[in-house]
Amino acid sequence: MNLLRLLNRKTFPHGIHPPQYKEETHDKPTRRLAFPEQVILPLQQNIGAPSIAIVRKGQMVERGELIAIAAPDKLSVPLHASVEGTVRDITLMPTATGPKTRSSIIQTLPSSPQIPVTGEQQDYRQMSREEIIAAIRDMGMVGLGGAEFPTYAKLATSMQHDIHTVIANGCECEPFITTDFRVMLENVQNLLLGMRIVMKAVAAEKGIIAIEDNKLEVMTALQAHLPEDGSIKVEVVETKYPQGAEQMLIYSLLGVALPKGKLPASLGLEVINVATAAEIGALLPNGQGFIERTVTITGDDLENPGNYRVPIGTSLQHILDETGFVGEEAELILGGPMMGQPVAFLDTPVHKGTGAVLVLDERATPNRNVQPCIKCAMCVEACPIHLNPSALGLLAYKHRYQEMQEQFHLNNCFECGSCSFVCPSNIPLVQLFRVAKAMNRERKLQ
Amino acid sequence: MAKHQHAHPVVDLRTSPYIRRAPSVPQIMRNVVYALLPVCAFSVYLFGISALALMIVTTLACLLSEQFFCRMAGKKSTLPDFSAVITGLLLALTLPPGFPLWMGALAGIIGISMGKLLFGGIGYNVFNPALVGRAFVQAAFPVAISTWTPTLAANRFSEFIPSTLALPFMTPAPTAEWSQTVAIDGFTGATPLALMKFEGVMVRTSDLFFGTTAxxxxxxxxxxxxxxxxxxxxxxxxxxxxxxAVIAGTAICAECFYLLDPDTYPTPLFMIFSGGLMLGAVFMASDMVASPVTPWGIVLYGLLIGLLTVLIRLFGGLTEGVMYAILFANAASPLLESFTQPKVFGDQ
Structure with missing residues (x-):
């Protein structure tokens, strides 16, 4: 069907090739960012129910101490203190993802060495599948690729399926971001251990670490450490956006199109982000909670762009100060330039799913005049889901939202932004689709 | 844009994606104009200043009428998007080189006003505006539009073809005699398609390929x-x-007839390289606005144009069928698009 696949190139049809912009941070080893004066920890940093705070105002907490438990009998994960210090308040604070959320604010203890507390030593080989999944829940792990879906719930669902392969997604197809790349290079042992843990949890025999062909250094770094029985291997796919989307990656690797609404588990697959796997590998043996992550801080107007270990809850103001923001004004984005969240307040914290803080100035494309659709079909050729963004856009302008869903499969769109990226008429297609989806949701509620 | 270190920060948010890399509409249109320029230049080389004057007049007519109607509608001028230039040049390229200039101007005005702005301007036109203009003059001036003059006339750069400078609403000066005097060798006044249709004479395909025919x-x-x-x-x-797809459609259809009766019907190669098929396939049918966006829609649309072209050429009253074939296909385009919606990724 697809010519490139016939030529044995692992890829998917359609998609785009945006500029990479990874060179500023690509080769820089991960460093630690100075601890902020305070951290803001939203109680909800996961899909599902928020966690329930178990600390009081004024209480001293250690770094890594449990400060909120998972909501019982709900899709929820616990939360740990990312610094040693005093709970200053538990109140509503802004987040990037939407309305103000109840957050625990912890004042950092200035003299603290900030050594994380450890829990019980655990060896995954002596744990049952259920015990592993419970341990992953206790560490507060969510999907670090940005989805923030509780990892334990995903693995628990997969237990009901016959999983044969765990795919660690290291594509990182968004421009600018190199966090997964650095994690794979620098945490080889943790990544492989995390893979083995997850493979045991879902009883998979094979593991694949998938990387785009712009990250071949990872191949070299991993080669010597891969298990001899070939149970874990590295597969290289084409550098193309949005290769990191689950459906696209599965198609590239296996040539199977994942039906809409079906989980990869239905194909016997478990897909997790490489950073998630590496954190599981690092935290599970010591029974620790998830309190910090590698974040790419990059873009325009920064003196020291790079990859940094950042405690969860660090404010963007602190990040800009530490990395030397020298610009006048810029756009601040959590995530990549294709799908990232815009940020309005500088006290917005880094949360569990934040892989990148992006400062965009001259490399941002300014809004240009919107012109009528000339039906050039470039969006149709770009859409990885094979929708018809041109027709959808025209319908959105006429407010025919229901028709968009019923006849043009609006809900299959995962807002990757490829159509907006290629549109010569500068039509804000993704934005129109978001509005249409929201209107349809509202109509359903009435 | 989050303003930094400011008492009352001005926050201006927008949503992803924040980067884009696409040619703008004017850039695309400008490139189509660039691509048309060599064709225009070769035409001027073959037919001389008459062809040049015709191009200038039709383009000006298109630009001025677009400007006029934009002003009438109180809209911002759409001239900078260059699409009217394409219409003007394409229109000139579909007309006989000695076509009276005033008729060319009229075709331009009709094409832009009835073919484009009536529907709402760029992006909304149902038909290719240049072909709307040409269809109008085909109906209005059937003689002038089928009066052909020879290529490479000796004095083509110093004097106009007699019909070019006809006054409005006057009968253009006859060109037959003039053609005989300037032609290098015998000139019949017929295009290769007319020769095929009415006299059963086939022009060599190589002549068509390099373009030295009327x-x-x-x-x-x-x-x-x-x-x-x-x-x-x-x-x-x-x-x-x-x-x-247009070329394939023409070839397949012509091949069927050729196989039926090689003595009556021309070869597929002749069909592809004669008349306006190549210009139509490359520059007219491909008018983005009036063609489908879906992958299969595009293919069906092209095949339909090829099929209709051959049928009109072989069985219609006209010698050339590309124009009507494309206009028909333009009209069918929304229909073709509606039943060729792409299959959603992952749908069985």
Whole structure:
């Protein structure tokens, strides 16, 4: 069907090739960012129910101490203190993802060495599948690729399926971001251990670490450490956006199109982000909670762009100060330039799913005049889901939202932004689709 | 944009994606104009200053009427998007080189006003505006539009073809005698398609390919048109499947008739390289606005144009069928699109 696949190139049809912009941070080893004066920890940093705070105002907490438990009998994960210090308040604070959320604010203890507390030593080989999944829940792990879906719930669902392969997604197809790349290079042992843990949890025999062909250094770094029985291997796919989307990656690797609404588990697959796997590998043996992550801080107007270990809850103001923001004004984005969240307040914290803080100035494309659709079909050729963004856009302008869903499969769109990226008429297609989806949701509620 | 270190920060948010890399509409249109320029230049080389004057007049007519109607509607001028220039040049290329200038201007005005702005301007036109203009003059001036003059006339750069400078609403000066005096060798006043249709004479395909036969200003060198189309394809500003489908449709249909009766019907190669097919396939059918956006829609649309062209040429009253074939296909385009919606990824 697809010519490139016939030529044995692992890829998917359609998609785009945006500029990479990874060179500023690509080769820089991960460093630690100075601890902020305070951290803001939203109680909800996961899909599902928020966690329930178990600390009081004024209480001293250690770094890594449990400060909120998972909501019982709900899709929820616990939360740990990312610094040693005093709970200053538990109140509503802004987040990037939407309305103000109840957050625990912890004042950092200035003299603290900030050594994380450890829990019980655990060896995954002596744990049952259920015990592993419970341990992953206790560490507060969510999907670090940005989805923030509780990892334990995903693995628990997969237990009901016959999983044969765990795919660690290291594509990182968004421009600018190199966090997964650095994690794979620098945490080889943790990544492989995390893979083995997850493979045991879902009883998979094979593991694949998938990387785009712009990250071949990872191949070299991993080669010597891969298990001899070939149970874990590295597969290289084409550098193309949005290769990191689950459906696209599965198609590239296996040539199977994942039906809409079906989980990869239905194909016997478990897909997790490489950073998630590496954190599981690092935290599970010591029974620790998830309190910090590698974040790419990059873009325009920064003196020291790079990859940094950042405690969860660090404010963007602190990040800009530490990395030397020298610009006048810029756009601040959590995530990549294709799908990232815009940020309005500088006290917005880094949360569990934040892989990148992006400062965009001259490399941002300014809004240009919107012109009528000339039906050039470039969006149709770009859409990885094979929708018809041109027709959808025209319908959105006429407010025919229901028709968009019923006849043009609006809900299959995962807002990757490829159509907006290629549109010569500068039509804000993704934005129109978001509005249409929201209107349809509202109509359903009435 | 989050303003930093400011008492009352001005926050201006927008949503992803924040980067784009696409040619703008004016850039695409400008490149189509660039791609048309060699075709125009070759036409001027073959037919002289009459062809040049015709191009200038039709383009000016298109630009001025677009400006006029934009002003009437109180809209911002759409001239900077260059699409009216394409209409003007394409229109000139579909007309006989000695076509009276005032008729050319009229075709331009009709094309832009009835074919484009009436529907709402760029992006909304149902039909290719240049062809709307040409269809009008085909109906209004049937004699002038089928009066052909020879290529490479000796004095083509010093004097106009007699009919070119006809006064409005006056009968153009006859060109038959003039053609005989300037032609290098015997000139019959008929295009290769007319020779085929009415006299059963086939012009050599190589002559068609390099474009030294009589015909409209732009329906001459298939090779040059293909090269110019290749430029647009290389710049990712034209879908190669569209012209390919038109040519394939023509070839398949012509081949069927040729196999039925090789003595009566011309070869597929003749069909592809004669008349305005190449210009139509590369520059007219590919008008983005009036063609489908879906992959299969594009293919069906192209095949339909090829099929209709051959049928009109072989069985219609006209010698040339590309124009009506494209106009029909333009009208069918929304229908073709509606039943060729792409299959959603992952749908069984």
């Amino acid at each position: 015909g409209s200003a732009g329906e001459t060198s298939a090779l040059l048109i293909l090269l110019c189309g290749a430029y647009l394809v290389a710049r990712n500003m034209m879908d190669w499947r569209l012209p390919a």
